[in-house]
Amino acid sequence: MGRAPLRSAGTQRGDEEDEDDDDEELEPSRHAELAAWLAARDLVVPDVPPAPDFRRWIDQVIEGTERDRAAWIATLPPIVPADPARTAAAVRTLATSADPLLGRFTDEPGIVDYCASLGIDLRTVPGEEQFRSVARFDAGFALEFAFPWECGRATLKDRYPPALRAEYERARRRMLWSVVVHKAWTPPGLDRTPFSAFDGALPWGVTFADTRESLAARFGSPVHEWRASQQWVRPDLDRALTVHFDGDTVGSVQVGVPRI
Numbered sequence: 001m002g003r004a005p006l007r008s009a010g011t012q013r014g015d016e017e018d019e020d021d022d023d024e025e026l027e028p029s030r031h032a033e034l035a036a037w038l039a040a041r042d043l044v045v046p047d048v049p050p051a052p053d054f055r056r057w058i059d060q061v062i063e064g065t066e067r068d069r070a071a072w073i074a075t076l077p078p079i080v081p082a083d084p085a086r087t088a089a090a091v092r093t094l095a096t097s098a099d100p101l102l103g104r105f106t107d108e109p110g111i112v113d114y115c116a117s118l119g120i121d122l123r124t125v126p127g128e129e130q131f132r133s134v135a136r137f138d139a140g141f142a143l144e145f146a147f148p149w150e151c152g153r154a155t156l157k158d159r160y161p162p163a164l165r166a167e168y169e170r171a172r173r174r175m176l177w178s179v180v181v182h183k184a185w186t187p188p189g190l191d192r193t194p195f196s197a198f199d200g201a202l203p204w205g206v207t208f209a210d211t212r213e214s215l216a217a218r219f220g221s222p223v224h225e226w227r228a229s230q231q232w233v234r235p236d237l238d239r240a241l242t243v244h245f246d247g248d249t250v251g252s253v254q255v256g257v258p259r260i
Helices: 009-040 054-075 084-092 111-117 154-159 162-170 212-219
Strands: 133-136 141-146 175-182 229-234 239-246 249-256
Touching: 084 111, 212 229, 212 239
Parallel strands: none
Antiparallel strands: 133 141, 141 175, 175 249, 229 239, 239 249
């Protein structure tokens, strides 16, 4: 029994194009047929207004939202005097001053004021995702906020059942989870303005000149190690130190509540 000839992809595509061309040629006659069918039944197609400009509507909503938000921010009283020297001094002590606040929530007394002293007004931070990591690239640091059940610790997950989680999410009640200080660099995967160098003492006495070897001599072997970072944990302090390397030396240092 002979086999049917194979059809190449090119030939099949050519046939499809021919069918499309045939459809286009039939369009005028189809329109005429439809018009005749409607007329025979005394049916009148009502005039349909043109579709609204959806893009323009979106732009107007966005502009209105931003305008309303700017007006609302303007009504907020300043938390701290706008004193650049005072803010810079507060930033330099970040490694030690933030430690007592780690693990506390954003609506607790002192958190909003403390962040304001660092030049960050939590009241004006928009959106859900933007609130997770709030960075001052010009000062070389970032504050990480997270819901307590996001860390992977079973004890914290058990403490927040679904109903309580929903309540915290609606209120955006996140925990100050960690502080990260950077040298002058752009961390891998961060496609934006690079960090300026943090001008202050680093957590746990680490320096940007430290290497894996010097940190191991000081802290012992890391508890966790990844391709470009290492972590040490102090259960007695409920703190974890994570060092991200830029080549052979330290690129950034993160201190916070242990995730595991």
